[in-house]
Amino acid sequence: MLVETLIDTPYYHAVGKEIDVFNQAYKNKIPFLLKGPTGTGKSRFVEFMAHQLDKKIITISCHEETSSTDLIGRFIIKGAETVWLDGPLTTAVKEGAIIYLDEIAEARPDVIVAIHSLTDHRRELFIDKLGETVKAHEDFMLVASFNPGYQRGFKELKPSTRQRFIAVSFDYPEPKIETEILVNETDIDTDTAKKLVAIGNKIRNLTELGLTETVSTRLLVDAAKIIHSGLPKRLSVHVAIVEPLTDDLQTLEALKDLCNLMI
Incomplete structure (x- = not known):
């Protein structure tokens, strides 16, 4: 799926020096890699930085079928003619936009080959199909993200690729900051936001459950939104936090019981 995004004013709460690092990467024309679990604010951070720099951002959500053709472009039939259509990567290179390859490790290997010279x-x-080489616009920037924990033992970025980027690790915010994020994103009351954050941290520490993914800040925001709009708290937690995490009935019941004690 290819998404071209024009940014309004996204909310982002810095947790370290990631803004300074990104600015220096942009200034020095060095690609930027975000590492971290799902729902820790990687995509929001890139949107925020694009807004701060007043740059157009083109986001590509990579998956196992994402190919270099999807990024670079292809010939299409238009009427009686065959015409070339630039892909999102080529568009960003020419226009000087920020290209964001979300979950880059999911893409096919030819995508990695295609971006090496950038x-x-x-x-x-x-562009092999045209036999042309396009020099990147002065303002072009390549940003990518991946989830090392999820990809471990399955798909990894090779050292030859990783070492082409400045890299920053993202993790779940500390409770105070995560509470502020929930309040700012949803207008929920602070007390309920603190309880949701406490639930999130409790589940994150339950490593014995063997969850593939744990509670992301995104899930907490979703729970806060539907609580604020009128759904009962326990039901909101069940459908927005517990149910998305697992299909195992015993684990579901254990998580529901735990959350019921905390909300």
Whole structure:
């Protein structure tokens, strides 16, 4: 899925020096890699930085079928003619936009090959179907993200790719900051926000459950939204936090019982 986004004013709460690092990466034309679990604010951070820099951002949600053709472009039939259509990567390279490859490790290997010449001193894109090389616009920036924990033992970025980026690790915010995020995003009362954050941290520490993914800040925000709009608290927690985490009936019941004691 390819999404082109024009940014309004996204909310983002810095938890370290990630804003300074991103600004320096942009200034020095160095690709930027975000590492961390799902729902820790990686995509929101990139949107925020694009807004701060007043740059257009093109987001590509990578998956196992994402190919270099999807990014670079293809020939299409238009009437009686065959015409070339630039892909989102080519568009970003030419226009000087920020291209964000979300979950890049999910994409096919030819995607990594395609971006290599954009992530070193050359800053150029070779379009093999046209036999052309396009030099990147002065303002072009390549940003990528991936989830090391989820990909471990399945798909990983090779060292030859990772070492082309400046990298920053994202994790779940500390409780005070996560509470502020919930309040700011949803207008929920502070007391309820604190309880939701406490539930999130409790489940994150239950490593014995063997969950593939744990409670993201995104799930907490969803729970806060539907509580604020009128759904009962326990039901909101069950459908927005517990149910998305697992299909195992015993684990579901254990998590529901735990949450009922805390909300």
